[in-house]
Amino acid sequence: MICPKCQKEFEIQNNKYRCQCGICLPVEFYGYRLTQQNIDKLVQQGSTDEIEFYSKAKKKKFKARLRFSNGKIEFDFVEGKTSGAIKKDDRTVFVFLNALSSGLIRIFIIDGDNKEEKIYDFGRAATRYAEALALLAVLPTIPHEKKIRIVADNMQFVKYVLGEETPRDREIRFGINILARELQNYDWQVELSLKKLKLKGGNAKRISLNLFPYIKVNQIQQQNGILVIIENCNLAVEKHFLEFIQKAKKLSFGRFLVADESQEKLNEWTNKVCEISSQ
Ligand SMILES: [Zn+2]
Numbered sequence: 001m002i003c004p005k006c007q008k009e010f011e012i013q014n015n016k017y018r019c020q021c022g023i024c025l026p027v028e029f030y031g032y033r034l035t036q037q038n039i040d041k042l043v044q045q046g047s048t049d050e051i052e053f054y055s056k057a058k059k060k061k062f063k064a065r066l067r068f069s070n071g072k073i074e075f076d077f078v079e080g081k082t083s084g085a086i087k088k089d090d091r092t093v094f095v096f097l098n099a100l101s102s103g104l105i106r107i108f109i110i111d112g113d114n115k116e117e118k119i120y121d122f123g124r125a126a127t128r129y130a131e132a133l134a135l136l137a138v139l140p141t142i143p144h145e146k147k148i149r150i151v152a153d154n155m156q157f158v159k160y161v162l163g164e165e166t167p168r169d170r171e172i173r174f175g176i177n178i179l180a181r182e183l184q185n186y187d188w189q190v191e192l193s194l195k196k197l198k199l200k201g202g203n204a205k206r207i208s209l210n211l212f213p214y215i216k217v218n219q220i221q222q223q224n225g226i227l228v229i230i231e232n233c234n235l236a237v238e239k240h241f242l243e244f245i246q247k248a249k250k251l252s253f254g255r256f257l258v259a260d261e262s263q264e265k266l267n268e269w270t271n272k273v274c275e276i277s278s279q
Helices: 036-045 127-141 155-162 170-183 235-244 260-275
Strands: 011-013 016-018 024-026 051-055 058-069 072-076 092-101 102-109 114-119 147-152 187-192 218-221 225-231 249-252 254-259
Touching: 036 058, 051 072, 058 102, 058 187, 058 249, 092 127, 114 127, 114 235, 127 170, 127 235, 147 155, 155 170, 155 187, 225 235, 225 260, 254 260
Parallel strands: 092 147, 147 187
Antiparallel strands: 011 016, 016 024, 051 058, 058 072, 092 102, 102 114, 218 225, 225 254, 249 254
16 A cells, blocks of 8 residues: 555554554554555545445444544544435334434434324433433334334434444433444434425424323322322433423332322323323
């Protein structure tokens, strides 16, 4: 391999091409061996064409360009052409994720001819955490035999999901780990697209119904308040519940204690997120 700047042969040390001019590039990067053409483009134009890599950590192929940034080599995820080219196929479910504002996530699901928009309000949750939660919220509605194509509008989130970057924030890291575990049940891929899908009739922010159709909420009146037991609870349900009913106390996973004065709030939440099962 030749240094494009100096036209001299690179030296190879520790899986790196090195040149006296300071250029240092990996010989192999995520299962891919750089070609002379890649190196030329990277050095002369700042980025390569799209390359297919392999992440051992996630056992997953992914596509990205490589680019130079502050002398370091990094991935440049190719902006998906997805929105223009959604192919209908019975097996694939498209899940588009858009952060509307901190804690407020719009999720748009396309499954064959069915299209559904849901807006999840996770209150004070950090945006990247809220995105993980919104995905966790819809996964139970997608059968395991489906393929999932996640299209997110945030590169950092894409890197987190691919395991190429680890969130420093403890809560986000926790959410991403739980999400990664749930995604193992599926054949999935994730990509970046900065385009936002427009919806017919405009985007109705705020109220979406049936956010967690798979849960069942049981209320048991007790002396010290209302014991709420949520069947099929998950991390997203829990966070949403605690943000909506701020005075609720978590007893254990899926079990909460709500003060009598919050009865209305509790009913409002239940009506919104699932079909009521009254006792
Ligand atoms: Zn050189």
